[in-house]
Amino acid sequence: METPIAETIRQILMVGVVISIEEKLLVNILYRSERELLNGIILNNVNFENLIKLASRHLMLPALFYNINKKNASHLFPKDFIACIKDIYTINKARNEVLLSEAKELSELLFENNIKHIFLKGTALLLANVFEDIGERMIGDIDFIIQHKDEKNIEIILEQSNYVVKTTALYRGSIRVFKPKHLARRNNINKIIAVEPHLELLAPGWRGTFNSKKLISTFQGETKTLKSPSKSFLFDHCIYALQIADNGFFNSYHSHRSIYDIYKLNCKTSLTVKNIKKNIYIKHFFLTIAKFKIFDMYIKTSYLDLYYDKLFRGVRRFSLILILRNTNTILKNIVNLFFSSKYREGVSTKIINHYRNKTLLKWLTKLLQP
Numbered sequence: 001m002e003t004p005i006a007e008t009i010r011q012i013l014m015v016g017v018v019i020s021i022e023e024k025l026l027v028n029i030l031y032r033s034e035r036e037l038l039n040g041i042i043l044n045n046v047n048f049e050n051l052i053k054l055a056s057r058h059l060m061l062p063a064l065f066y067n068i069n070k071k072n073a074s075h076l077f078p079k080d081f082i083a084c085i086k087d088i089y090t091i092n093k094a095r096n097e098v099l100l101s102e103a104k105e106l107s108e109l110l111f112e113n114n115i116k117h118i119f120l121k122g123t124a125l126l127l128a129n130v131f132e133d134i135g136e137r138m139i140g141d142i143d144f145i146i147q148h149k150d151e152k153n154i155e156i157i158l159e160q161s162n163y164v165v166k167t168t169a170l171y172r173g174s175i176r177v178f179k180p181k182h183l184a185r186r187n188n189i190n191k192i193i194a195v196e197p198h199l200e201l202l203a204p205g206w207r208g209t210f211n212s213k214k215l216i217s218t219f220q221g222e223t224k225t226l227k228s229p230s231k232s233f234l235f236d237h238c239i240y241a242l243q244i245a246d247n248g249f250f251n252s253y254h255s256h257r258s259i260y261d262i263y264k265l266n267c268k269t270s271l272t273v274k275n276i277k278k279n280i281y282i283k284h285f286f287l288t289i290a291k292f293k294i295f296d297m298y299i300k301t302s303y304l305d306l307y308y309d310k311l312f313r314g315v316r317r318f319s320l321i322l323i324l325r326n327t328n329t330i331l332k333n334i335v336n337l338f339f340s341s342k343y344r345e346g347v348s349t350k351i352i353n354h355y356r357n358k359t360l361l362k363w364l365t366k367l368l369q370p
Contacts (some may be wrong), residue, residue, distance in 0.1 A: 019291060029064060031294045034071045046080045055085075058256035059138040065089040066136045069100045093135025100126060100134070101195045101293060103142050104226060106195060110146075110226045113157050117144045118215055120198060120237065124228035130264045135138040138257070141185060141194040145201070145212060148179060154197050155183065163188045163195060179204075201237060202244055209281070210240045235267040236282075243281040263294060 019027075025041050034038065055061045065085040068074055074082050103123055110117050122139030131137055146154055163186035182198040200212050215229060227236070242258045243249040262285075276282050276297070285308055286295065 018121050020050070020054075021045055022047060022054050025051060026055060026060065026064065026256065027294065029067050029071075029073075029293045030060070030256070030291075031263065034073065037071060037073055038067055043076065048078060052081070052084065055256075060256050060260065061085050062089040062092040062138060063136045063260055066133055070132075089135050092138055093133070095192065096126060096134045096137070096139065099123065099139060099142065102191050102193050103127070106142060106144075107226050108159060110154075110155065113153065115146055115150050115154055115157065117146050118227045118229060119144045120201075120229070121241070124234060125261060125264075127226055128229040128231060128234065130231070130234075130261070137261075139305070141196050143182075143196050143198060145198040145215065148199055151179075151183070151199060158195070158197070161188070162190060202240065208232050209244065210236065231265050232267050235265050237263060238265070239282050239285045240261055243285055248288070252284075253286055258285075259289055259292075259294065 003325050019040065025046055028037050028039060028041065052061070055064045058094040061084075065082070066089060068082070070086075087257075100123075103119060106118075107117070107162065118124075122137055123142050123144070125131065125137060126134055126139070165184040166187050179199045181200050181203050182196050185196045187194045197211075200207060202210055215233070228234070238261045239256055242253075242255050246255070247253065248255070276286055286297070289295075
């Protein structure tokens with residue numbers, strides 16, 4: 001008989017193993033053949049509203065319709081369900097056509113101003129012809145990466161070309177110690193898709209794991225064409241973005257959009273047990289989704305090893321973030337005090353308010369009391 005502690009540990013380790021019938025059906029539609037589409041599925045037991053919610057949460061509704069249609073399986077499903085996801089697929093395909101057109105216009109603008117750039121994420125996947133149909137992939141904005149030296153120029157060029165920052169950005173007068181992952185997202189009133197210039201691929205604390213230096217060689221080319229990274233690079237970036245940027249590693253979170261991207265990338269050189277075992281983040285990605293049996297591979301590991309890795313990296317990450325944040329904040333405050341008039345004005349206002357409200361005096365009195 002298990003002790004209460006052992007039972008608790010077992011339940012924690014088994015989180016996410018149970019798969020709903022709706023998720024089973026989603027996986028079958030996306031990755032199985034026509035004959036295997038309904039394997040282990042009784043359609044009368046499927047809640048199609050829940051299936052739509054699940055696919056929507058994972059941004060997979062267009063891919064869901066595309067695969068049902070491709071496998072000539074529309075007759076198996078309720079007509080209103082098919083009509084709903086077909087409309088979303090149609091809208092998404094039209095939007096992606098606009099996205100590619102606007103990405104081309106943006107690229108021409110940047111080349112005219114001698115800004116070397118490479119598209120990332122969903123835009124890069126479309127440009128690399130990863131998908132059979134451009135309507136399959138849902139994309140939020142046009143992500144692209146530039147060299148650090150072009151940061152000021154890109155802001156000026158985008159501003160002059162009517163790409164404006166909608167939300168209030170972080171105070172621009174402050175001094176930064178570390179380069180941000182990306183600059184402010186910008187919209188153009190004459191265009192549909194927002195753009196997001198990147199300086200790095202991950203946040204400062206993770207750049208030792210995966211950084212933009214791997215793209216430097218691509219920047220050397222002078223050919224003025226729409227550029228996206230290699231498929232092997234997109235493979236790595238897709239997994240690191242989910243595991244690190246979206247905290248998939250620490251939360252054991254899986255994203256069907258990311259799984260589908262990896263499946264479509266079909267990087268046979270990267271998709272080997274030997275390569276996967278070398279990297280804890282890539283290994284964790286495949287361990288998390290092993291329950292779906294999408295990729296034909298078996299990675300031997302133990303829960304103890306896996307969670308020890310998580311604990312070790314979690315402690316190291318937490319410590320590093322504390323150091324970086326505190327160092328960053330202290331240095332920024334010191335530098336801003338000397339070089340930013342607005343920052344000095346804000347500090348002065350705070351001191352005056354404290355003086356008027358006697359809060360500083362009360363704090364000092366309490367501190368000096370025996």
